[in-house]
Amino acid sequence: MELKGSNISFKYPSTKKYILKDIDICIDNTKITALVGDSGSGKSTLCKILSGYTNNFEGAVTLDGKELPKKEFCPVQLIFQHPEKVMNPKWKMNHILEESWMPDDNLLKEFGIQKTWLTRFPQELSGGELQRFSVLRALNPKTQFIIADEMTTMLDAITQVQILTSVIEIVKKRNMGMLIVSHDMPLVETICDEIIYLKDINGI
Numbered sequence: 001m002e003l004k005g006s007n008i009s010f011k012y013p014s015t016k017k018y019i020l021k022d023i024d025i026c027i028d029n030t031k032i033t034a035l036v037g038d039s040g041s042g043k044s045t046l047c048k049i050l051s052g053y054t055n056n057f058e059g060a061v062t063l064d065g066k067e068l069p070k071k072e073f074c075p076v077q078l079i080f081q082h083p084e085k086v087m088n089p090k091w092k093m094n095h096i097l098e099e100s101w102m103p104d105d106n107l108l109k110e111f112g113i114q115k116t117w118l119t120r121f122p123q124e125l126s127g128g129e130l131q132r133f134s135v136l137r138a139l140n141p142k143t144q145f146i147i148a149d150e151m152t153t154m155l156d157a158i159t160q161v162q163i164l165t166s167v168i169e170i171v172k173k174r175n176m177g178m179l180i181v182s183h184d185m186p187l188v189e190t191i192c193d194e195i196i197y198l199k200d201i202n203g204i
């Protein structure tokens with residue numbers, strides 16, 4: 001399975017400069033790939049494009065040669081750096097989870113989610129607690145690629161390793177692909193099979 005971005009260029013409507021210019025990227029499900037680069041080089045922007053969240057870009061994104069579906073469930077799931085920004089504050093956590101799928105009790109336990117949290121609203125949980133939901137939400141059985149944009153930054157060091165280990169185990173068991181964005185080079189070098197460096201085209 002291949003997730004491919006071809007000739008991708010992008011600028012935000014409010015800015016004149018391109019953030020990404022003619023980017024070619026290909027990741028497959030046999031490897032865990034890292035995307036690294038300076039702050040502001042466009043990693044999060046590229047992740048949003050590769051997972052179908054941002055559509056007004058130049059170029060193409062394909063999964064095994066086909067465009068990503070726009071209306072149905074997207075098999076490329078993005079775990080955001082800031083989960084609170086993408087969760088409906090009026091929905092309780094069980095609703096937020098069920099909108100994607102409902103993991104069983106064992107999986108909830110593996111990701112350290114307490115049952116009482118399910119009936120709370122996002123603003124009643126800490127950043128790290130919310131991030132566990134956001135990770136689990138992305139692990140819908142229909143997901144084929146996971147893009148994790150600095151997903152563990154809100155967790156303490158021990159929990160980071162626990163959550164990442166659980167995700168990678170599931171990714172490997174289900175033959176999914178995974179792209180990890182991180183500034184933590186020792187972590188990236190330990191867990192990833194391949195590292196892609198994104199150059200800041202507006203950097204000095």
Ligand SMILES: Nc1ncnc2c1ncn2[C@@H]1O[C@H](COP(=O)(O)OP(=O)(O)OP(=O)(O)O)[C@@H](O)[C@H]1O
Pocket residue numbers: 012014015019037038039040041042043044045046
């Ligand atoms: N909504 C937006 N409107 C205008 N500019 C934006 C917007 N979001 C991001 N940018 C700009 O686009 C550039 C790339 O941002 P992006 O978040 O993709 O970088 P990044 O490599 O993920 O950075 P970091 O490692 O710091 O998270 C930055 O210069 C940022 O200021």
